[in-house]
Amino acid sequence: MKRTPWFLWLSAGAGFVFLWVPIVSLVVYSFNASKLVTVWAGFSTRWYGELLRDQQVIDAVWVSLRVALASASLAVALGTLAALVLVRFGRFWGKPILRGMAAAPLVMPEVLLGLSLLLLFVTMERVVGWPQGRGIVTIVIAHTTFCLAYVAVVVQSRLADMDDSLEEAxxxxxxxxxxxxxxxTLPLIAPALIAGWLLAFTLSLDDLVVASFATGPGASTLPIVIFSKVRLGVSPDINALATIILVVVALGVALAGLAMRRRN
Structure with a gap:
């Protein structure tokens, strides 16, 4: 049997250490009794209690969930329509423009996308009176804009590989x-729709740059609140929040892996 070179084991170990040591230290210090993040003062769960009593964080979580649910659903609906047009329709005037517009958010810098949407919202409010101010509605529109591109790519690849004879029959x-x-068609592309929805939900939940341009007073998402808190210094309650997010994501991945294993 051919032995694996030692430098491959060393490289893999160094990569895992680089990735996981900061995460493990974050989880450990979320149970720190001290207010100083880097000074260990004993085991305590006080910061989880402080986090649950932080109304700003709780409101931001609900705002992020509402925005992500709405954005992902709208992105799946619009992205699926765009993918159907690009794959099933023949050549028509404007198809290259539609393909470019659908793919533009994938390569466009988020700062440029957020700034352009901000100018759009300000101009629309001045001309037609809607939207009045910026809040959850504008964040949903902004997130749908760039999530739509990811959904269109996923669904488009599925439609391109699908057997057309089933529809013809x-x-x-x-x-x-x-x-x-x-x-x-819909049952056959359902896995792509689910994958696109989950991808859009994750992107919306994690976005900071575009949301910071599209939001206004009283509609702060969780990444915006975390960023505002971190600018003043990392506090143990932020470590607790990050640990909770890590646990939720890990459980979701584990359940998805278990479901796939049972299906196979």
Missing amino acids: ARDLGAGPVRVFFDV
Whole structure:
């Protein structure tokens, strides 16, 4: 049996240490009794209690969840329509423009995207009177704009690999276009829709730059609140919040892996 070179083990170990040591230290210091993050003063869960009593963080969590749910759902609906047009429709005037507009948020810097959306919202409010100010609605519109591109790419790849003969057989049996879509196409692309929704939900929940341009007073998402707190110095309650997010994500990944393993 061929032995693995020692430098590969060393490189892998160094990579895991680089990735996991900061995360482990964050989790450990979330149970620190001291207010100083880098000074260990004994084991305590007081900061988790302080976090649960922080109304600003709780409100930010609910705002982020509402925005992410709405943005992901709208992105899936619009991204699926864009993917259908790009894959199933033939050549028509404006198709290259539509393809470029659908892919632009993937490569456009977030600062540029956020600034352009801010100018759009200000201009719309001045011309048509909507939206009045910036808040949850403008954040949802902004997040839907860049999440739509990711969903379109995922669904487009699935549609390109799908067998068209199944839809043609349904049409030959008398099904109309709408029924073919809901009875044949939609179930076949359902895994791509779920993957696109989860990707859009994660991107919306994690976004800071675009949301900071699109938001206004009283509509701060969780990344914005965390960033504002960290600018004044990292506190143990932020470590507690990061630990809770880490645990939730780890449980979600574990449950998804278990479900996939049972299915296989």
